[in-house]
Amino acid sequence: MRKLFVKTENYKRFTSAVNAVEQRGAAEAGMLLVHGEPGFGKTQVVSRWAAEVGAVHLRANVDWTPRYFLVELHKALGIEAQGRAEEMFQSALKVITASNLPLVIDEAEFTLHNKAQVLEKVRDFSDRAEVTVILVGMERIQSSISKHKQISGRIAQVVEFKAAPLADVAQACELLSEVAIAPDLVSEVHRLSGGRMREVLNIIAAVERVAKLNGHERVGLEHVQGVPLSHDWRTRTPLTAKPGKGKGEGR
Template sequence: MSRRANPNSPSPRRGHAPEPVPSGLISTKEHRMFCEFADTVRSSRYIGLCYGPPGVGKTLSAEDYARWPEQRPFVEMPHPIVDWFHRGANRSDWHTLLYTPLVNTPPGRALTELTVMSNRHAMLRARHIEDPRRETNLHGASSYTELVIIDEAERLTTRALEQVRDFYDRSALGLILIGMPGIEKRLARYPQLYSRIGFVHHYRTLTIEELTTVLSTAFAHLGLASPDATEAIAAIARTTAGNFRLVNRLLNQAERILKLNNLDLVTAEVIDAARDALVIGTS
């Protein structure tokens, strides 16, 4: 289904670009809609809001759009651990920064981290440009940063949100806030912020048609027989309700059960056994 960058993996050596990390992300309709949403916010330079239940794929889509598994070591690791100026790091599709604040991040920390990331991004991109745009506004992003995506934005306090708005006002970029359902109601209480929101995207769960496509792709990747039986597909749909992350967890358990029993076909019984090995909420 998907593969995230390993946070414990070793940092790239100085003078060497990190090897590309394949996202393994299946291009669903929701993912394509998110990319169109991000493109619009980036080109129009306004604030976008994306919300949806946990596990539907919001973070995965943001990471894929920002090419974050490949870009992150250069932007988040301090010099001299990483050579910002490596030729292989000058990528035209590295136009977006992804920031995930800590729980209860103080306003000053969010502003500082966003500014530092943007400055490193500018140093990274300016190496092989004939007319380098190194200037930055006071506490603002460099002109190389076209879009900033803030994941789990509900972690930001009211003062931190105000600092983020100020950072946005001082920078010529687009800004996307990603959060859980209800964040749109919270932001509606802050006129200076919601008046700048130009696009709201509701990230939804997979439909049964897309779930079937995702399952076919995932099982082909695992080298297993395709779950043609409608009972198996119905069992997966019933268990996951189209939640992308839960589908991934369920398939991991199903693969384990298939190996233990030397099977190569997913059935409703296998899915039920896999479900018993998980903790599944009701939301």
């Protein structure tokens, strides 16, 4: 599979929201919340953006405390973590302010423990440095954050990642697959994946294996009948292509 990045509809909506936050009127409203079900590409899209702009990218842990967060932040900034918590905050703030680095927190649910102490510390950086802060979490994180008015009032944009449309899946198949995938099979990839880009990538890899095994340069629906292309984790059963399916029909 080719190592390329597919600019999906979710990516376009995310970057549009980032631009809106960066052009905000109220300096303190510098947060962007990204949420959605697993597999819709949140981490991949945000990680790509963070790498492109040089953002500080952290993945929250279940046992994060404010000090633990500050230690991880110092590591990401490439500075030594030492002193009391307030001294660590000031040293990190100095670097972030001087470089105007955006801050990305993935698995942001873990910042909400103990009355959102860690997220309050993140808010402090947003307020003091006036940098863009992106919080990435699961579908329920918006309602959880709404309970903390001091934080939710800082969120200028919310982006919900949704299932990829057929056009996104077709683009992924064209750009990423090292073998040609026929339109009928593209539609089946869309159906089997449920629009989850993570599954789309797995299915493309499975199609490539079928092509390599059988010497196909172009793979259509007829070539993968009965071949497990994906896996339903809920029922623990393999998912196979079915004739006559496509055009985004339900699983």
